[in-house]
Amino acid sequence: MSTLDKVTVLGGGVLGGQIAWHCAFKGKTVVIYDISEEALDRCRGAHGQYASIYLAEIGASEQDIADTYARLTYTTDIASAVAGQDLVVEAVPEIPELKTKVYTEIAGLLDARTLIATNSSTLLPRDFAEATGRPGKYCALHFANLIWTLNVAEIMAHPGTAADTLTHITEFAIEIGMVPVPMHREQNGYVLNTWLVPLLNAAQTLVTNGVATPEDIDRTYMIVNRGVPRGPMGVFDVIGMKTAYDVLAYWGERNDDQQMLANAAYLKENFLHQGKLGLQSGQGYYNYPDPAYADPDFLSVPQISSASDIAARAMLT
Incomplete structure:
Protein backbone atom coordinates (compact mmCIF):
# COMPACT_ATOMS: atom_id res chain seq x y z
CA MET A 1 0.00 0.00 0.00
CA SER A 2 1.39 3.37 -1.02
CA THR A 3 1.80 6.12 1.55
CA LEU A 4 1.59 8.77 -1.17
CA ASP A 5 -1.83 10.22 -0.40
CA LYS A 6 -1.16 13.97 -0.49
CA VAL A 7 -0.16 14.94 -4.02
CA THR A 8 0.82 18.20 -5.69
CA VAL A 9 0.81 18.61 -9.46
CA LEU A 10 3.02 21.45 -10.68
CA GLY A 11 1.38 22.65 -13.89
CA GLY A 12 -2.33 22.46 -14.65
CA GLY A 13 -1.99 22.21 -18.43
CA VAL A 14 -3.39 19.49 -20.65
CA LEU A 15 -1.77 16.46 -19.00
CA GLY A 16 -1.09 18.03 -15.60
CA GLY A 17 -4.79 18.79 -15.29
CA GLN A 18 -5.66 15.20 -16.20
CA ILE A 19 -3.19 13.77 -13.68
CA ALA A 20 -4.56 16.00 -10.92
CA TRP A 21 -8.19 15.15 -11.69
CA HIS A 22 -7.59 11.42 -11.97
CA CYS A 23 -5.56 11.23 -8.77
CA ALA A 24 -8.34 13.04 -6.92
CA PHE A 25 -10.93 10.73 -8.47
CA LYS A 26 -8.92 7.78 -7.18
CA GLY A 27 -8.98 9.12 -3.63
CA LYS A 28 -5.83 11.22 -3.39
CA THR A 29 -5.88 14.72 -1.92
CA VAL A 30 -4.48 16.94 -4.67
CA VAL A 31 -3.13 20.48 -4.92
CA ILE A 32 -2.72 21.96 -8.40
CA TYR A 33 -0.19 24.75 -8.81
CA ASP A 34 0.10 27.03 -11.80
CA ILE A 35 1.62 30.45 -12.39
CA SER A 36 -1.58 32.47 -12.83
CA GLU A 37 -5.27 32.48 -12.00
CA GLU A 38 -5.94 32.46 -15.74
CA ALA A 39 -4.07 29.17 -16.07
CA LEU A 40 -5.94 27.74 -13.09
CA ASP A 41 -9.26 28.84 -14.58
CA ARG A 42 -8.42 26.90 -17.74
CA CYS A 43 -7.65 23.89 -15.57
CA ARG A 44 -10.96 24.25 -13.71
CA GLY A 45 -12.74 24.39 -17.07
CA ALA A 46 -10.99 21.22 -18.20
CA HIS A 47 -11.99 19.51 -14.96
CA GLY A 48 -15.59 20.31 -15.72
CA GLN A 49 -15.17 18.50 -19.02
CA TYR A 50 -13.51 15.54 -17.30
CA ALA A 51 -16.42 15.33 -14.86
CA SER A 52 -18.78 14.83 -17.79
CA ILE A 53 -16.46 12.27 -19.39
CA TYR A 54 -16.10 10.26 -16.18
CA LEU A 55 -19.87 10.23 -15.72
CA ALA A 56 -20.51 9.16 -19.31
CA GLU A 57 -17.59 6.83 -20.05
CA ILE A 58 -16.25 5.20 -16.90
CA GLY A 59 -19.33 4.83 -14.74
CA ALA A 60 -18.68 7.54 -12.15
CA SER A 61 -21.60 8.60 -9.98
CA GLU A 62 -22.56 12.16 -9.13
CA GLN A 63 -21.22 11.49 -5.62
CA ASP A 64 -17.91 10.32 -7.08
CA ILE A 65 -17.60 13.61 -8.96
CA ALA A 66 -18.53 15.66 -5.91
CA ASP A 67 -15.92 13.78 -3.86
CA THR A 68 -13.33 14.37 -6.57
CA TYR A 69 -13.92 18.12 -6.51
CA ALA A 70 -13.71 18.10 -2.71
CA ARG A 71 -10.20 16.63 -2.90
CA LEU A 72 -8.91 19.32 -5.30
CA THR A 73 -7.27 22.62 -4.37
CA TYR A 74 -5.99 25.20 -6.86
CA THR A 75 -3.26 27.73 -6.03
CA THR A 76 -0.67 30.11 -7.48
CA ASP A 77 1.39 29.94 -4.26
CA ILE A 78 4.09 27.36 -4.87
CA ALA A 79 5.27 27.30 -1.25
CA SER A 80 1.86 26.34 0.12
CA ALA A 81 1.32 23.98 -2.83
CA VAL A 82 4.26 21.73 -1.92
CA ALA A 83 4.37 22.08 1.88
CA GLY A 84 3.66 18.83 3.73
CA GLN A 85 3.02 16.78 0.60
CA ASP A 86 3.90 13.14 0.04
CA LEU A 87 4.45 13.41 -3.71
CA VAL A 88 5.09 16.27 -6.12
CA VAL A 89 4.45 15.55 -9.81
CA GLU A 90 6.20 18.03 -12.09
CA ALA A 91 4.19 18.67 -15.26
CA VAL A 92 5.50 22.06 -16.38
CA PRO A 93 6.23 22.77 -20.09
CA GLU A 94 8.87 20.71 -21.86
CA ILE A 95 11.53 23.42 -21.56
CA PRO A 96 14.67 22.32 -19.68
CA GLU A 97 15.49 25.73 -18.23
CA LEU A 98 11.96 26.11 -16.87
CA LYS A 99 11.99 22.68 -15.26
CA THR A 100 15.36 23.38 -13.62
CA LYS A 101 14.05 26.71 -12.30
CA VAL A 102 10.99 25.05 -10.76
CA TYR A 103 13.01 22.28 -9.11
CA THR A 104 15.46 24.80 -7.67
CA GLU A 105 12.58 26.88 -6.34
CA ILE A 106 10.87 24.02 -4.52
CA ALA A 107 14.03 22.26 -3.26
CA GLY A 108 14.06 24.12 0.04
CA LEU A 109 10.28 24.03 0.51
CA LEU A 110 9.71 20.28 0.65
CA ASP A 111 9.41 18.00 3.66
CA ALA A 112 12.28 15.54 4.00
CA ARG A 113 10.05 12.58 3.06
CA THR A 114 8.55 14.12 -0.10
CA LEU A 115 9.12 12.28 -3.37
CA ILE A 116 9.28 14.04 -6.75
CA ALA A 117 8.28 12.57 -10.10
CA THR A 118 8.64 14.23 -13.48
CA ASN A 119 6.06 13.75 -16.19
CA SER A 120 8.51 15.02 -18.82
CA SER A 121 7.67 13.75 -22.31
CA THR A 122 11.17 13.31 -23.70
CA LEU A 123 13.76 14.59 -21.20
CA LEU A 124 15.73 12.38 -18.83
CA PRO A 125 15.39 12.64 -15.02
CA ARG A 126 19.19 12.63 -14.72
CA ASP A 127 19.14 16.10 -16.35
CA PHE A 128 17.36 17.55 -13.30
CA ALA A 129 18.19 15.21 -10.42
CA GLU A 130 20.70 17.52 -8.69
CA ALA A 131 18.40 20.54 -9.03
CA THR A 132 15.75 18.75 -6.98
CA GLY A 133 18.03 18.65 -3.95
CA ARG A 134 16.95 15.02 -3.33
CA PRO A 135 18.19 12.83 -6.20
CA GLY A 136 17.42 9.60 -4.36
CA LYS A 137 13.76 10.56 -4.04
CA TYR A 138 13.35 11.53 -7.69
CA CYS A 139 12.38 9.62 -10.84
CA ALA A 140 10.17 9.87 -13.90
CA LEU A 141 6.49 8.88 -13.92
CA HIS A 142 5.11 9.53 -17.38
CA PHE A 143 1.42 9.35 -18.23
CA ALA A 144 -0.40 9.24 -21.57
CA ASN A 145 -3.01 11.79 -22.55
CA LEU A 146 -6.60 10.63 -21.98
CA ILE A 147 -5.33 9.10 -18.74
CA TRP A 148 -8.70 7.57 -17.83
CA THR A 149 -8.58 5.34 -20.94
CA LEU A 150 -4.91 5.15 -21.93
CA ASN A 151 -3.83 4.08 -18.48
CA VAL A 152 -0.10 3.47 -18.77
CA ALA A 153 2.44 4.95 -16.38
CA GLU A 154 6.05 4.72 -17.52
CA ILE A 155 8.60 4.58 -14.70
CA MET A 156 12.22 5.57 -15.30
CA ALA A 157 15.03 6.00 -12.81
CA HIS A 158 18.25 7.98 -13.03
CA PRO A 159 21.51 6.54 -11.64
CA GLY A 160 20.86 7.99 -8.18
CA THR A 161 17.22 6.98 -7.72
CA ALA A 162 16.71 4.91 -4.56
CA ALA A 163 15.05 1.51 -4.83
CA ASP A 164 12.33 2.36 -2.30
CA THR A 165 11.46 5.48 -4.31
CA LEU A 166 10.71 3.30 -7.33
CA THR A 167 8.67 0.91 -5.18
CA HIS A 168 6.55 3.72 -3.71
CA ILE A 169 6.03 5.33 -7.12
CA THR A 170 5.02 2.00 -8.67
CA GLU A 171 2.56 1.33 -5.83
CA PHE A 172 1.12 4.82 -6.35
CA ALA A 173 0.68 4.19 -10.08
CA ILE A 174 -1.19 0.95 -9.41
CA GLU A 175 -3.41 2.59 -6.78
CA ILE A 176 -4.61 5.18 -9.30
CA GLY A 177 -5.42 2.50 -11.87
CA MET A 178 -2.35 2.65 -14.08
CA VAL A 179 -0.45 -0.20 -15.71
CA PRO A 180 3.17 0.51 -14.68
CA VAL A 181 5.76 0.11 -17.45
CA PRO A 182 9.33 0.03 -16.08
CA MET A 183 12.23 1.26 -18.22
CA HIS A 184 15.23 -1.08 -18.00
CA ARG A 185 17.49 1.68 -19.26
CA GLU A 186 17.29 5.46 -19.55
CA GLN A 187 15.60 6.47 -22.78
CA ASN A 188 14.49 9.88 -24.03
CA GLY A 189 10.79 9.39 -24.66
CA TYR A 190 10.36 6.16 -22.67
CA VAL A 191 8.47 3.55 -24.71
CA LEU A 192 5.48 5.67 -25.72
CA ASN A 193 7.15 8.79 -27.05
CA THR A 194 10.08 6.94 -28.57
CA TRP A 195 7.69 5.81 -31.29
CA LEU A 196 5.01 8.52 -31.01
CA VAL A 197 7.24 11.58 -31.55
CA PRO A 198 8.74 10.24 -34.82
CA LEU A 199 5.22 9.32 -35.97
CA LEU A 200 3.85 12.78 -35.25
CA ASN A 201 6.90 14.47 -36.77
CA ALA A 202 6.52 12.39 -39.95
CA ALA A 203 2.81 13.20 -40.16
CA GLN A 204 3.46 16.90 -39.58
CA THR A 205 6.14 16.82 -42.30
CA LEU A 206 3.47 15.74 -44.78
CA VAL A 207 1.39 18.78 -43.79
CA THR A 208 4.26 21.26 -43.58
CA ASN A 209 5.56 20.24 -47.02
CA GLY A 210 2.11 20.27 -48.61
CA VAL A 211 2.08 16.57 -49.46
CA ALA A 212 -1.34 15.70 -48.03
CA THR A 213 -4.17 17.16 -45.99
CA PRO A 214 -4.48 16.42 -42.27
CA GLU A 215 -7.74 14.59 -42.97
CA ASP A 216 -6.19 12.32 -45.61
CA ILE A 217 -3.20 11.59 -43.36
CA ASP A 218 -5.52 10.54 -40.55
CA ARG A 219 -7.82 8.67 -42.93
CA THR A 220 -4.87 6.61 -44.18
CA TYR A 221 -3.65 5.87 -40.67
CA MET A 222 -7.10 4.92 -39.38
CA ILE A 223 -7.79 2.59 -42.31
CA VAL A 224 -4.55 0.63 -41.88
CA ASN A 225 -4.98 0.59 -38.08
CA ARG A 226 -8.66 -0.30 -38.00
CA GLY A 227 -10.34 0.47 -34.71
CA VAL A 228 -8.14 3.34 -33.54
CA PRO A 229 -10.23 6.39 -32.58
CA ARG A 230 -8.06 8.99 -34.33
CA GLY A 231 -4.99 9.47 -36.50
CA PRO A 232 -1.78 11.39 -35.81
CA MET A 233 -3.19 14.81 -36.60
CA GLY A 234 -6.01 14.16 -34.15
CA VAL A 235 -3.36 13.07 -31.64
CA PHE A 236 -1.71 16.50 -32.02
CA ASP A 237 -4.98 18.01 -30.81
CA VAL A 238 -5.17 15.67 -27.82
CA ILE A 239 -1.58 16.31 -26.76
CA GLY A 240 -2.00 20.05 -27.27
CA MET A 241 -0.18 22.27 -29.73
CA LYS A 242 1.98 23.93 -27.08
CA THR A 243 3.48 20.65 -25.89
CA ALA A 244 3.92 19.43 -29.47
CA TYR A 245 5.66 22.69 -30.40
CA ASP A 246 7.95 22.58 -27.36
CA VAL A 247 9.05 19.00 -28.14
CA LEU A 248 9.65 19.58 -31.86
CA ALA A 249 11.42 22.90 -31.29
CA TYR A 250 13.72 21.49 -28.59
CA TRP A 251 14.73 18.34 -30.44
CA GLY A 252 14.91 20.11 -33.78
CA GLU A 253 17.41 22.55 -32.30
CA ARG A 254 19.33 19.92 -30.36
CA ASN A 255 19.69 17.58 -33.36
CA ASP A 256 20.01 20.34 -35.98
CA ASP A 257 16.98 18.82 -37.71
CA GLN A 258 15.77 21.46 -40.12
CA GLN A 259 12.58 19.62 -41.04
CA MET A 260 11.63 19.25 -37.39
CA LEU A 261 12.30 22.96 -36.85
CA GLU A 269 2.37 30.16 -36.95
CA ASN A 270 -0.82 28.26 -37.75
CA PHE A 271 -1.97 27.28 -34.26
CA LEU A 272 -0.25 28.94 -31.28
CA HIS A 273 -0.33 32.44 -32.77
CA GLN A 274 -4.04 31.97 -33.49
CA GLY A 275 -4.95 30.62 -30.06
CA LYS A 276 -5.74 27.18 -31.47
CA LEU A 277 -4.37 24.87 -28.79
CA GLY A 278 -6.11 21.68 -29.86
CA LEU A 279 -8.77 19.84 -27.89
CA GLN A 280 -8.10 22.15 -24.92
CA SER A 281 -9.36 25.22 -26.81
CA GLY A 282 -11.86 23.47 -29.07
CA GLN A 283 -9.79 24.09 -32.21
CA GLY A 284 -6.68 22.50 -33.61
CA TYR A 285 -6.44 20.40 -36.72
CA TYR A 286 -10.09 19.66 -36.04
CA ASN A 287 -13.02 21.44 -34.42
CA TYR A 288 -14.45 20.02 -31.20
CA PRO A 289 -16.63 18.50 -29.82
CA ASP A 290 -17.39 17.05 -33.27
CA PRO A 291 -14.11 16.41 -35.11
CA ALA A 292 -14.36 15.19 -38.70
CA TYR A 293 -12.54 11.94 -37.87
CA ALA A 294 -15.40 10.94 -35.57
CA ASP A 295 -17.92 11.08 -38.44
CA PRO A 296 -19.20 7.55 -39.23
CA ASP A 297 -18.42 8.15 -42.93
CA PHE A 298 -14.86 9.40 -42.43
CA LEU A 299 -13.37 6.08 -43.57
CA SER A 300 -16.06 5.15 -46.08
CA VAL A 301 -15.43 4.51 -49.76
CA PRO A 302 -16.45 7.76 -51.50
CA GLN A 303 -19.16 8.12 -54.10
CA ILE A 304 -17.86 7.64 -57.66
CA SER A 305 -19.17 11.09 -58.49
CA SER A 306 -16.39 12.56 -56.33
CA ALA A 307 -13.64 10.92 -58.40
CA SER A 308 -12.93 13.98 -60.54
CA ASP A 309 -12.55 16.23 -57.50
CA ILE A 310 -10.22 13.74 -55.83
CA ALA A 311 -8.22 13.35 -59.04
CA ALA A 312 -7.86 17.13 -59.32
CA ARG A 313 -6.22 17.17 -55.89
CA ALA A 314 -3.66 14.68 -57.21
CA MET A 315 -2.47 17.07 -59.91
CA LEU A 316 1.04 18.23 -59.04
CA THR A 317 1.35 21.91 -58.19
Whole structure:
Protein backbone atom coordinates (compact mmCIF):
# COMPACT_ATOMS: atom_id res chain seq x y z
CA MET A 1 0.00 0.00 0.00
CA SER A 2 1.39 3.37 -1.02
CA THR A 3 1.80 6.12 1.55
CA LEU A 4 1.59 8.77 -1.17
CA ASP A 5 -1.83 10.22 -0.40
CA LYS A 6 -1.16 13.97 -0.49
CA VAL A 7 -0.16 14.94 -4.02
CA THR A 8 0.82 18.20 -5.69
CA VAL A 9 0.81 18.61 -9.46
CA LEU A 10 3.02 21.45 -10.68
CA GLY A 11 1.38 22.65 -13.89
CA GLY A 12 -2.33 22.46 -14.65
CA GLY A 13 -1.99 22.21 -18.43
CA VAL A 14 -3.39 19.49 -20.65
CA LEU A 15 -1.77 16.46 -19.00
CA GLY A 16 -1.09 18.03 -15.60
CA GLY A 17 -4.79 18.79 -15.29
CA GLN A 18 -5.66 15.20 -16.20
CA ILE A 19 -3.19 13.77 -13.68
CA ALA A 20 -4.56 16.00 -10.92
CA TRP A 21 -8.19 15.15 -11.69
CA HIS A 22 -7.59 11.42 -11.97
CA CYS A 23 -5.56 11.23 -8.77
CA ALA A 24 -8.34 13.04 -6.92
CA PHE A 25 -10.93 10.73 -8.47
CA LYS A 26 -8.92 7.78 -7.18
CA GLY A 27 -8.98 9.12 -3.63
CA LYS A 28 -5.83 11.22 -3.39
CA THR A 29 -5.88 14.72 -1.92
CA VAL A 30 -4.48 16.94 -4.67
CA VAL A 31 -3.13 20.48 -4.92
CA ILE A 32 -2.72 21.96 -8.40
CA TYR A 33 -0.19 24.75 -8.81
CA ASP A 34 0.10 27.03 -11.80
CA ILE A 35 1.62 30.45 -12.39
CA SER A 36 -1.58 32.47 -12.83
CA GLU A 37 -5.27 32.48 -12.00
CA GLU A 38 -5.94 32.46 -15.74
CA ALA A 39 -4.07 29.17 -16.07
CA LEU A 40 -5.94 27.74 -13.09
CA ASP A 41 -9.26 28.84 -14.58
CA ARG A 42 -8.42 26.90 -17.74
CA CYS A 43 -7.65 23.89 -15.57
CA ARG A 44 -10.96 24.25 -13.71
CA GLY A 45 -12.74 24.39 -17.07
CA ALA A 46 -10.99 21.22 -18.20
CA HIS A 47 -11.99 19.51 -14.96
CA GLY A 48 -15.59 20.31 -15.72
CA GLN A 49 -15.17 18.50 -19.02
CA TYR A 50 -13.51 15.54 -17.30
CA ALA A 51 -16.42 15.33 -14.86
CA SER A 52 -18.78 14.83 -17.79
CA ILE A 53 -16.46 12.27 -19.39
CA TYR A 54 -16.10 10.26 -16.18
CA LEU A 55 -19.87 10.23 -15.72
CA ALA A 56 -20.51 9.16 -19.31
CA GLU A 57 -17.59 6.83 -20.05
CA ILE A 58 -16.25 5.20 -16.90
CA GLY A 59 -19.33 4.83 -14.74
CA ALA A 60 -18.68 7.54 -12.15
CA SER A 61 -21.60 8.60 -9.98
CA GLU A 62 -22.56 12.16 -9.13
CA GLN A 63 -21.22 11.49 -5.62
CA ASP A 64 -17.91 10.32 -7.08
CA ILE A 65 -17.60 13.61 -8.96
CA ALA A 66 -18.53 15.66 -5.91
CA ASP A 67 -15.92 13.78 -3.86
CA THR A 68 -13.33 14.37 -6.57
CA TYR A 69 -13.92 18.12 -6.51
CA ALA A 70 -13.71 18.10 -2.71
CA ARG A 71 -10.20 16.63 -2.90
CA LEU A 72 -8.91 19.32 -5.30
CA THR A 73 -7.27 22.62 -4.37
CA TYR A 74 -5.99 25.20 -6.86
CA THR A 75 -3.26 27.73 -6.03
CA THR A 76 -0.67 30.11 -7.48
CA ASP A 77 1.39 29.94 -4.26
CA ILE A 78 4.09 27.36 -4.87
CA ALA A 79 5.27 27.30 -1.25
CA SER A 80 1.86 26.34 0.12
CA ALA A 81 1.32 23.98 -2.83
CA VAL A 82 4.26 21.73 -1.92
CA ALA A 83 4.37 22.08 1.88
CA GLY A 84 3.66 18.83 3.73
CA GLN A 85 3.02 16.78 0.60
CA ASP A 86 3.90 13.14 0.04
CA LEU A 87 4.45 13.41 -3.71
CA VAL A 88 5.09 16.27 -6.12
CA VAL A 89 4.45 15.55 -9.81
CA GLU A 90 6.20 18.03 -12.09
CA ALA A 91 4.19 18.67 -15.26
CA VAL A 92 5.50 22.06 -16.38
CA PRO A 93 6.23 22.77 -20.09
CA GLU A 94 8.87 20.71 -21.86
CA ILE A 95 11.53 23.42 -21.56
CA PRO A 96 14.67 22.32 -19.68
CA GLU A 97 15.49 25.73 -18.23
CA LEU A 98 11.96 26.11 -16.87
CA LYS A 99 11.99 22.68 -15.26
CA THR A 100 15.36 23.38 -13.62
CA LYS A 101 14.05 26.71 -12.30
CA VAL A 102 10.99 25.05 -10.76
CA TYR A 103 13.01 22.28 -9.11
CA THR A 104 15.46 24.80 -7.67
CA GLU A 105 12.58 26.88 -6.34
CA ILE A 106 10.87 24.02 -4.52
CA ALA A 107 14.03 22.26 -3.26
CA GLY A 108 14.06 24.12 0.04
CA LEU A 109 10.28 24.03 0.51
CA LEU A 110 9.71 20.28 0.65
CA ASP A 111 9.41 18.00 3.66
CA ALA A 112 12.28 15.54 4.00
CA ARG A 113 10.05 12.58 3.06
CA THR A 114 8.55 14.12 -0.10
CA LEU A 115 9.12 12.28 -3.37
CA ILE A 116 9.28 14.04 -6.75
CA ALA A 117 8.28 12.57 -10.10
CA THR A 118 8.64 14.23 -13.48
CA ASN A 119 6.06 13.75 -16.19
CA SER A 120 8.51 15.02 -18.82
CA SER A 121 7.67 13.75 -22.31
CA THR A 122 11.17 13.31 -23.70
CA LEU A 123 13.76 14.59 -21.20
CA LEU A 124 15.73 12.38 -18.83
CA PRO A 125 15.39 12.64 -15.02
CA ARG A 126 19.19 12.63 -14.72
CA ASP A 127 19.14 16.10 -16.35
CA PHE A 128 17.36 17.55 -13.30
CA ALA A 129 18.19 15.21 -10.42
CA GLU A 130 20.70 17.52 -8.69
CA ALA A 131 18.40 20.54 -9.03
CA THR A 132 15.75 18.75 -6.98
CA GLY A 133 18.03 18.65 -3.95
CA ARG A 134 16.95 15.02 -3.33
CA PRO A 135 18.19 12.83 -6.20
CA GLY A 136 17.42 9.60 -4.36
CA LYS A 137 13.76 10.56 -4.04
CA TYR A 138 13.35 11.53 -7.69
CA CYS A 139 12.38 9.62 -10.84
CA ALA A 140 10.17 9.87 -13.90
CA LEU A 141 6.49 8.88 -13.92
CA HIS A 142 5.11 9.53 -17.38
CA PHE A 143 1.42 9.35 -18.23
CA ALA A 144 -0.40 9.24 -21.57
CA ASN A 145 -3.01 11.79 -22.55
CA LEU A 146 -6.60 10.63 -21.98
CA ILE A 147 -5.33 9.10 -18.74
CA TRP A 148 -8.70 7.57 -17.83
CA THR A 149 -8.58 5.34 -20.94
CA LEU A 150 -4.91 5.15 -21.93
CA ASN A 151 -3.83 4.08 -18.48
CA VAL A 152 -0.10 3.47 -18.77
CA ALA A 153 2.44 4.95 -16.38
CA GLU A 154 6.05 4.72 -17.52
CA ILE A 155 8.60 4.58 -14.70
CA MET A 156 12.22 5.57 -15.30
CA ALA A 157 15.03 6.00 -12.81
CA HIS A 158 18.25 7.98 -13.03
CA PRO A 159 21.51 6.54 -11.64
CA GLY A 160 20.86 7.99 -8.18
CA THR A 161 17.22 6.98 -7.72
CA ALA A 162 16.71 4.91 -4.56
CA ALA A 163 15.05 1.51 -4.83
CA ASP A 164 12.33 2.36 -2.30
CA THR A 165 11.46 5.48 -4.31
CA LEU A 166 10.71 3.30 -7.33
CA THR A 167 8.67 0.91 -5.18
CA HIS A 168 6.55 3.72 -3.71
CA ILE A 169 6.03 5.33 -7.12
CA THR A 170 5.02 2.00 -8.67
CA GLU A 171 2.56 1.33 -5.83
CA PHE A 172 1.12 4.82 -6.35
CA ALA A 173 0.68 4.19 -10.08
CA ILE A 174 -1.19 0.95 -9.41
CA GLU A 175 -3.41 2.59 -6.78
CA ILE A 176 -4.61 5.18 -9.30
CA GLY A 177 -5.42 2.50 -11.87
CA MET A 178 -2.35 2.65 -14.08
CA VAL A 179 -0.45 -0.20 -15.71
CA PRO A 180 3.17 0.51 -14.68
CA VAL A 181 5.76 0.11 -17.45
CA PRO A 182 9.33 0.03 -16.08
CA MET A 183 12.23 1.26 -18.22
CA HIS A 184 15.23 -1.08 -18.00
CA ARG A 185 17.49 1.68 -19.26
CA GLU A 186 17.29 5.46 -19.55
CA GLN A 187 15.60 6.47 -22.78
CA ASN A 188 14.49 9.88 -24.03
CA GLY A 189 10.79 9.39 -24.66
CA TYR A 190 10.36 6.16 -22.67
CA VAL A 191 8.47 3.55 -24.71
CA LEU A 192 5.48 5.67 -25.72
CA ASN A 193 7.15 8.79 -27.05
CA THR A 194 10.08 6.94 -28.57
CA TRP A 195 7.69 5.81 -31.29
CA LEU A 196 5.01 8.52 -31.01
CA VAL A 197 7.24 11.58 -31.55
CA PRO A 198 8.74 10.24 -34.82
CA LEU A 199 5.22 9.32 -35.97
CA LEU A 200 3.85 12.78 -35.25
CA ASN A 201 6.90 14.47 -36.77
CA ALA A 202 6.52 12.39 -39.95
CA ALA A 203 2.81 13.20 -40.16
CA GLN A 204 3.46 16.90 -39.58
CA THR A 205 6.14 16.82 -42.30
CA LEU A 206 3.47 15.74 -44.78
CA VAL A 207 1.39 18.78 -43.79
CA THR A 208 4.26 21.26 -43.58
CA ASN A 209 5.56 20.24 -47.02
CA GLY A 210 2.11 20.27 -48.61
CA VAL A 211 2.08 16.57 -49.46
CA ALA A 212 -1.34 15.70 -48.03
CA THR A 213 -4.17 17.16 -45.99
CA PRO A 214 -4.48 16.42 -42.27
CA GLU A 215 -7.74 14.59 -42.97
CA ASP A 216 -6.19 12.32 -45.61
CA ILE A 217 -3.20 11.59 -43.36
CA ASP A 218 -5.52 10.54 -40.55
CA ARG A 219 -7.82 8.67 -42.93
CA THR A 220 -4.87 6.61 -44.18
CA TYR A 221 -3.65 5.87 -40.67
CA MET A 222 -7.10 4.92 -39.38
CA ILE A 223 -7.79 2.59 -42.31
CA VAL A 224 -4.55 0.63 -41.88
CA ASN A 225 -4.98 0.59 -38.08
CA ARG A 226 -8.66 -0.30 -38.00
CA GLY A 227 -10.34 0.47 -34.71
CA VAL A 228 -8.14 3.34 -33.54
CA PRO A 229 -10.23 6.39 -32.58
CA ARG A 230 -8.06 8.99 -34.33
CA GLY A 231 -4.99 9.47 -36.50
CA PRO A 232 -1.78 11.39 -35.81
CA MET A 233 -3.19 14.81 -36.60
CA GLY A 234 -6.01 14.16 -34.15
CA VAL A 235 -3.36 13.07 -31.64
CA PHE A 236 -1.71 16.50 -32.02
CA ASP A 237 -4.98 18.01 -30.81
CA VAL A 238 -5.17 15.67 -27.82
CA ILE A 239 -1.58 16.31 -26.76
CA GLY A 240 -2.00 20.05 -27.27
CA MET A 241 -0.18 22.27 -29.73
CA LYS A 242 1.98 23.93 -27.08
CA THR A 243 3.48 20.65 -25.89
CA ALA A 244 3.92 19.43 -29.47
CA TYR A 245 5.66 22.69 -30.40
CA ASP A 246 7.95 22.58 -27.36
CA VAL A 247 9.05 19.00 -28.14
CA LEU A 248 9.65 19.58 -31.86
CA ALA A 249 11.42 22.90 -31.29
CA TYR A 250 13.72 21.49 -28.59
CA TRP A 251 14.73 18.34 -30.44
CA GLY A 252 14.91 20.11 -33.78
CA GLU A 253 17.41 22.55 -32.30
CA ARG A 254 19.33 19.92 -30.36
CA ASN A 255 19.69 17.58 -33.36
CA ASP A 256 20.01 20.34 -35.98
CA ASP A 257 16.98 18.82 -37.71
CA GLN A 258 15.77 21.46 -40.12
CA GLN A 259 12.58 19.62 -41.04
CA MET A 260 11.63 19.25 -37.39
CA LEU A 261 12.30 22.96 -36.85
CA ALA A 262 10.13 23.75 -39.87
CA ASN A 263 7.38 21.59 -38.39
CA ALA A 264 7.64 23.45 -35.08
CA ALA A 265 7.45 26.78 -36.91
CA TYR A 266 4.33 25.59 -38.74
CA LEU A 267 2.61 24.78 -35.45
CA LYS A 268 3.62 28.12 -34.00
CA GLU A 269 2.37 30.16 -36.95
CA ASN A 270 -0.82 28.26 -37.75
CA PHE A 271 -1.97 27.28 -34.26
CA LEU A 272 -0.25 28.94 -31.28
CA HIS A 273 -0.33 32.44 -32.77
CA GLN A 274 -4.04 31.97 -33.49
CA GLY A 275 -4.95 30.62 -30.06
CA LYS A 276 -5.74 27.18 -31.47
CA LEU A 277 -4.37 24.87 -28.79
CA GLY A 278 -6.11 21.68 -29.86
CA LEU A 279 -8.77 19.84 -27.89
CA GLN A 280 -8.10 22.15 -24.92
CA SER A 281 -9.36 25.22 -26.81
CA GLY A 282 -11.86 23.47 -29.07
CA GLN A 283 -9.79 24.09 -32.21
CA GLY A 284 -6.68 22.50 -33.61
CA TYR A 285 -6.44 20.40 -36.72
CA TYR A 286 -10.09 19.66 -36.04
CA ASN A 287 -13.02 21.44 -34.42
CA TYR A 288 -14.45 20.02 -31.20
CA PRO A 289 -16.63 18.50 -29.82
CA ASP A 290 -17.39 17.05 -33.27
CA PRO A 291 -14.11 16.41 -35.11
CA ALA A 292 -14.36 15.19 -38.70
CA TYR A 293 -12.54 11.94 -37.87
CA ALA A 294 -15.40 10.94 -35.57
CA ASP A 295 -17.92 11.08 -38.44
CA PRO A 296 -19.20 7.55 -39.23
CA ASP A 297 -18.42 8.15 -42.93
CA PHE A 298 -14.86 9.40 -42.43
CA LEU A 299 -13.37 6.08 -43.57
CA SER A 300 -16.06 5.15 -46.08
CA VAL A 301 -15.43 4.51 -49.76
CA PRO A 302 -16.45 7.76 -51.50
CA GLN A 303 -19.16 8.12 -54.10
CA ILE A 304 -17.86 7.64 -57.66
CA SER A 305 -19.17 11.09 -58.49
CA SER A 306 -16.39 12.56 -56.33
CA ALA A 307 -13.64 10.92 -58.40
CA SER A 308 -12.93 13.98 -60.54
CA ASP A 309 -12.55 16.23 -57.50
CA ILE A 310 -10.22 13.74 -55.83
CA ALA A 311 -8.22 13.35 -59.04
CA ALA A 312 -7.86 17.13 -59.32
CA ARG A 313 -6.22 17.17 -55.89
CA ALA A 314 -3.66 14.68 -57.21
CA MET A 315 -2.47 17.07 -59.91
CA LEU A 316 1.04 18.23 -59.04
CA THR A 317 1.35 21.91 -58.19
